[in-house]
Amino acid sequence: MISQRLFGTLPDGQKVMEYSLQNAVGMQVDILDLGGIIRRWLVPALDENQPAVDIVLGFDTLDGYVADQAYLGAVVGRYANRIAKGQFALNGKDYQADVNQGDNCLHGGRDGFNSRIWQAQAIDNDNEATLILSLVSNEGDQGFPGTLKVNVTYTLSAEGLKITYRGRSDQDTVFNPTQHSYFNLAGHDSGSVENHQVQILGSSYTPTDQHAIPTGELADVSGTPFDLRELTTLQEPLLSPHEQIKLGNGFDHNWCLDAYQPKMTQAALVAKAVEPASGRTLTVYTTMPGMQLYTANYIGPEPIGKNATEYQAKQAYCFETQYYPDTPNQPQFPSATLKANEDYYSVTEYKLSF
Helix, strand or coil: CEEEEEEEECCCCCEEEEEEEECCCCCEEEEECECCCEEEEEECCCCCCCCCEECECCCCCHHHHHHCCCCCCEEECCECCEEHHHEEEECCEEEECCCCECCEEECCCCCCHHHCECEEEEEECCCCEEEEEEEEECCCHHHCCCCEEEEEEEEECCCEEEEEEEEEECCCEECECEEECCECCCCCCCCCCCCCEEEECCCEEECECCCCCECCCCEECCCCCCCCCCCEECHHHHCCCCHHHHHHCCCEEEEECCCCCCCCCCCEEEEEEECCCCCCEEEEEECCCEEEEECCCCCCCCCCCHHHCCCCCCCCEEEEEECCCCHHHCCCCCCCEECCCCEEEEEEEEEEEC
């Protein structure tokens, strides 16, 4: 089932709509046409007499999202994560993307996909609720080449949320969208996630310099805090004196996923999170080569979150499926180049058990 309502009006007069997708097992996902933002994700409480639990961070008002700089719940692009100095070369030509975090381009720049109003189409049937969001990113948008047509499809089934990304450009370009929801399986307002367990099926990761740009190394996770191949309580690795943990103030790193195969179309299991008190479990499946685990290291109390919650660092985690950071400048990484008039396709699924 899908319903919709007016969520708010932007300063320039654009209306922002919220679409509520519901499934047969009592799950509800509320999505804005602004940035494709997942604003709420409600799952039934253990006690059926208690209200549903909201497992993603977010805001109650449009003003919160206008002020937000942490990309809470948004679709980000054209290029998720960082490009060093916003600079890259493609087909022998140099490009300068918008720089918005220090010297780097982060998540597409200051006016990325997260700040756009997408065209929405709701499709409702007996088993699944589907929301298709579309936009056109014109030639030169944020410094990227090619006019790029994008759509992101959210499908809510009894298992969870499937996100399908499609794109097509009239010129060779780079394209790397992802979803930036902040999960806390105990509830968005329940405090630290350091007692949650996380598993990532990746045998290597990409260490970074002090600017969060990959050094180019594919480092073995063995014997490091990055070895999450078995379910691991987050507190221990987050307290590690490892240089990379210190640099990021926690996890803000890309794992190279073991299941990845070029041109794969079926999403493979790559990660899991478990909240021990409730047993609530999130499993992540994707066709992408990498995934960034971000433990909300720099999130702060402003703007005020839902239900007047002052969010703090380590109160959530993001599972950002992606090409590796700075891939346009790292030829040894899987390529994020989208050739002219070829179709981009990727799938990520977030499945929940509760």
